[in-house]
Amino acid sequence: MPALPTTAEEAVALQRALRHQVEVSPGPTNPRTVAGLDVAYADGSDRVAAAVVVLDAGNLLPVQQATATGLATFPYVPGLFAFRELPTLLEALAQLTVTPDVLVCDGQGLAHPERFGLACHVGLETGLPTIGVAKTLFIGEYEEPGDQRGDWSPLTDGGEVIGRVLRTRAGVKPVFVSVGHRFDLDSATELTLALTPRYRLPETTRAADQLSRLALRAG
């Protein structure tokens, strides 16, 4: 079983082999640190920059950060984009000298055709609790949630609940929350709200997004 699949067929086979290892359980009770992950892409080349920013879960201030740059070998294919971001993302994570209590990924977790989105993959690779907070819908159906912060509605696929559509700010487009690894939807929802005191997206995602763009220009 290759660690780095080359074709789409191999990639899907790997997802199907790994998905059964995902653990759905309550997230950490009192996480002290929460890390955000993101990847920025260059326009012309395949150069990518990954960033991870660890925040203090209490005051949301940065504790540590790391970046890594590389070349995206795998092409962008909906459902397989973890294979594009994962290698560089793991390089950045490896540079941390602190182990975050939770990882927040920019993309889906179980809300994925194979029930194995980026957040699940990152969770299994690191063994850490992870959730996915995506800006847009990938798969599933939902009713528009209420327009107050904290309002949510289930995201379902074929009758199965795969995530939640969560309003993090009143009157602003909702985000798509799903379990990555060692988390459940209640904990994931609670965490996402704790990370969005001011903006639609989690502070973790915003910090990682900014840093990844800087890293792309720098190196």
Next chain:
DNA sequence: GCGACAG
């Protein structure tokens, strides 16, 4: 067959 499709 046609359209949709995380980043």
Next chain:
DNA sequence: ATCTTGTCGC
């Protein structure tokens, strides 16, 4: 994802 700063409005 990326091309793109300041600016209008609640």
